[in-house]
Amino acid sequence: MPLDLAKYISGNGELPSIPSPVPGLNFVIDIMVTETKERMKEMWDEAVEAVLEKAKDLGVKGVKEFVLLNANSDKQYETIEASQDTLEKLLSGKIRKRDKLENLEIATQKQDGEVYRKAGNQPYKSSLNYIILLRQEYDEKIADDIFIIETIFIKN
Numbered sequence: 001m002p003l004d005l006a007k008y009i010s011g012n013g014e015l016p017s018i019p020s021p022v023p024g025l026n027f028v029i030d031i032m033v034t035e036t037k038e039r040m041k042e043m044w045d046e047a048v049e050a051v052l053e054k055a056k057d058l059g060v061k062g063v064k065e066f067v068l069l070n071a072n073s074d075k076q077y078e079t080i081e082a083s084q085d086t087l088e089k090l091l092s093g094k095i096r097k098r099d100k101l102e103n104l105e106i107a108t109q110k111q112d113g114e115v116y117r118k119a120g121n122q123p124y125k126s127s128l129n130y131i132i133l134l135r136q137e138y139d140e141k142i143a144d145d146i147f148i149i150e151t152i153f154i155k156n
Helices: 002-010 025-058 060-069 084-092 098-119
Strands: 076-082 130-139 144-154
Touching (some): 025 144, 060 144, 076 084, 076 098
Antiparallel strands (some): 076 130
């Protein structure tokens, strides 16, 4: 039974029924457990936010490590490299879907590769000069996942 309660609080199970000699005590226990679960989730979210802020302070390397270490969280994070043109389209609202953003970057990488092949012995120069940190979360209003821009980094 303690294991069932721990599973419920962690979000991995149903609230177990706790036999009680006092009528109405189950209702009180249910409220207490639900409140505890909500507080634990809030504390977890705050801890993740604090680690994310620290990762942002460390720059691109810190954020990429955060994304790798935070893979099992409720909120999913990812980084995408972007060109100046794509970033302008994204910030002006011309890109509204994550798939379109990714497709534009694949096209930019192909174009960069063609320019590199034509240049001969010149060093490769990518036009993907920005790194965008995206947070994915479920939006109940539209019943779908949304992507939120957390941070934009400028690469050297």
